[in-house]
Amino acid sequence: MLVGELMDRDLTAVSPDTTIGEAVEVLAAHRISGLPVVNDDGRVIGFLSEKDIVKAALPGYFDLLSDSSFLPDYGQFARRLQRVSRETVEKFMKKDVIVFEEHDTDLHVAMVLITKNLKRAPVVRDGIFAGSISRADLLDYILHSRREPSD
Amino acid sequence: MSISALAALAVFTATIILIATGRMRRSVATLLGASLLMAFNVIPAEKAVGYIDFNTIGLLMGMMVIVGILSRTGIFQYIAVKTVKATGGNIPLTFIAVIFVTAILSAFLDNVTTVLLISPVVISLVELIEVNPVPFLIGEAFASNIGGTATLVGDPPNLIIGSFAHFSFMDFIVNLAPVTLVILVVVCGWLLFHFRKEFAMSSPSAERIAEVDESKLIHDRSLMFRAVGAMSFVLAGFGVHHMLHLPASVVALLGSALLLAVVPVNGDEVIHKDIEWPTILFFATLFIIVGALRETGVISMVSGVFSTLFQGRPLLALLAILWFSGLACSFVNNVAFTATFVFVAKDLAISLGMPAAPVFWVLALGACLGGNGSFLGSAANVIVADMAERSGSRISFRAFMDTGLQVVIVSLAVASLYVTVRWGGSL
Numbered sequence: 001m002l003v004g005e006l007m008d009r010d011l012t013a014v015s016p017d018t019t020i021g022e023a024v025e026v027l028a029a030h031r032i033s034g035l036p037v038v039n040d041d042g043r044v045i046g047f048l049s050e051k052d053i054v055k056a057a058l059p060g061y062f063d064l065l066s067d068s069s070f071l072p073d074y075g076q077f078a079r080r081l082q083r084v085s086r087e088t089v090e091k092f093m094k095k096d097v098i099v100f101e102e103h104d105t106d107l108h109v110a111m112v113l114i115t116k117n118l119k120r121a122p123v124v125r126d127g128i129f130a131g132s133i134s135r136a137d138l139l140d141y142i143l144h145s146r147r148e149p150s151d
Numbered sequence: 152m153s154i155s156a157l158a159a160l161a162v163f164t165a166t167i168i169l170i171a172t173g174r175m176r177r178s179v180a181t182l183l184g185a186s187l188l189m190a191f192n193v194i195p196a197e198k199a200v201g202y203i204d205f206n207t208i209g210l211l212m213g214m215m216v217i218v219g220i221l222s223r224t225g226i227f228q229y230i231a232v233k234t235v236k237a238t239g240g241n242i243p244l245t246f247i248a249v250i251f252v253t254a255i256l257s258a259f260l261d262n263v264t265t266v267l268l269i270s271p272v273v274i275s276l277v278e279l280i281e282v283n284p285v286p287f288l289i290g291e292a293f294a295s296n297i298g299g300t301a302t303l304v305g306d307p308p309n310l311i312i313g314s315f316a317h318f319s320f321m322d323f324i325v326n327l328a329p330v331t332l333v334i335l336v337v338v339c340g341w342l343l344f345h346f347r348k349e350f351a352m353s354s355p356s357a358e359r360i361a362e363v364d365e366s367k368l369i370h371d372r373s374l375m376f377r378a379v380g381a382m383s384f385v386l387a388g389f390g391v392h393h394m395l396h397l398p399a400s401v402v403a404l405l406g407s408a409l410l411l412a413v414v415p416v417n418g419d420e421v422i423h424k425d426i427e428w429p430t431i432l433f434f435a436t437l438f439i440i441v442g443a444l445r446e447t448g449v450i451s452m453v454s455g456v457f458s459t460l461f462q463g464r465p466l467l468a469l470l471a472i473l474w475f476s477g478l479a480c481s482f483v484n485n486v487a488f489t490a491t492f493v494f495v496a497k498d499l500a501i502s503l504g505m506p507a508a509p510v511f512w513v514l515a516l517g518a519c520l521g522g523n524g525s526f527l528g529s530a531a532n533v534i535v536a537d538m539a540e541r542s543g544s545r546i547s548f549r550a551f552m553d554t555g556l557q558v559v560i561v562s563l564a565v566a567s568l569y570v571t572v573r574w575g576g577s578l
Contacts, residue, residue, distance in 0.1 A: 059275065059542060060542055061274060061538055064267065067370070070365050072362035
């Protein structure tokens with residue numbers, strides 16, 4: 001099957017100057033894990049996932065601190081997250097974004113989502129944002145073929 | 152100067168520059184240099200192998216395995232947090248605690264390992280008490296370089312000197328540890344004064360520090376006890392290795408082998424990951440480049456210059472080597488400098504008719520203490536700068552060097568006093 005048949009054609013996206021706080025609202029409202037960032041021409045210029053936001057609210061050296069359970073909670077994480085929420089999406093989005101074309105195959109999409117550890121990725125037509133494909137879409141549409149009532 | 156001497160000197164200089172400018176990884180730079188020298192027969196391959204000091208390399212490997220396993224247990228972070236907690240959150244006291252813990256750990260661990268393990272824990276504690284982490288990070292770099300001066304295994308120049316001059320672990324403790332402690336106290340006092348503004352602020356520190364639970368840092372008690380056992384065995388072995396006529400490398404290798412045999416870890420994985428193979432290659436090939444300098448007579452020329460300058464003035468020669476190596480190693484890789492200068496030190500002692508030991512001790516002091524001068528002096532300095540950047544502050548090359556060179560000058564001044572008192576009368 002091709003991505004065009006499986007994708008979610010919802011065009012929810014954010015612009016690079018949206019604040020992180022607003023982006024979090026969109027993520028929560030749509031119950032999705034990531035959002036494409038598109039410019040005024042509708043081209044995908046980045047991708048912002050909840051992972052990027054959580055990471056931004058952690059201290060920069062967290063990967064070298066093998067364990068933080070010894071630290072008492074004085075709102076360090078919440079404070080950083082508040083600070084991050086006022087910044088723009090452009091600062092924290094992934095710029096080398098992986099996009100799929102409508103004619104990519106389900107096998108290709110499945111492989112890329114797993115090897116690149118992505119939950120969700122934008123789909124484009126002629127470079128213009130056309131929808132998204134997620135791990136959930138992939139499984140659900142293939143197994144339940146929502147679009148083909150004959151099945 | 153012969154063509155081959157010129158070639159050896161050119162390769163050595165180019166290697167040093169490639170490493171200092173960061174154009175090439177140091178292991179690649181020395182591998183390239185050594186291979187070129189052997190390919191063009193500046194130093195024949197069969198002679199080159201003889202210059203590789205396997206005692207230094209064995210000691211490096213053994214320590215890397217033991218420290219690698221020990222650091223997985225969380226014990227070093229536990230010690231750091233426990234000590235900081237004991238200060239009750241008083242900021243200057245916390246700084247002193249960080250300096251001393253870092254220096255003491257660094258005396259037994261590689262400087263880079265010490266800083267990599269301790270600084271993330273220290274920043275997280277310092278941020279908890281809402282204090283600027285930069286003075287603590289800079290202080291840690293200085294403390295790791297100074298602490299490393301104290302023992303045979305603390306800093307790579309000492310490994311090379313110990314092996315070359317046949318100094319035992321205890322020789323280092325007797326000749327370098329006391330003066331290192333004095334230098335550490337003086338530098339710590341100087342830093343407290345230097346950063347007095349940062350330390351003067353009040354912070355909600357006491358109660359927050361009291362809530363820190365360091366026991367959560369120890370993940371695997373049984374692994375920790377076995378690793379601490381192996382480390383104690385090795386340290387005890389270091390204490391007596393000269394009496395048993397065993398090189399220190401054999402003690403470290405035996406300790407690491409016993410540890411690997413008794414702990415439930417994947418030995419291959421430890422050997423692959425914890426032994427820093429690029430560092431091992433760097434040492435081996437660097438020894439070959441230095442061998443070429445020796446074989447072609449470049450080193451004898453340098454020794455000649457030094458001995459004409461200081462004929463009949465042995466104390467002046469000691470002080471000159473101390474300051475020259477200290478200032479040079481602020482900017483030049485101290486391993487490359489020391490691997491070359493051990494030969495100069497030996498020649499110089501012979502031509503000035505003085506005992507060789509003091510010359511080696513001043514070389515060790517200069518090469519290790521000089522590491523504080525700039526980012527080029529020690530990899531630990533680069534790591535704290537990176538850590539500062541990650542926590543949102545920047546330490547520029549210039550800013551580090553301004554403080555670093557002052558620390559080097561203070562340290563070398565104290566060392567000069569020690570050298571004069573200790574050996575001035577007996578030369």
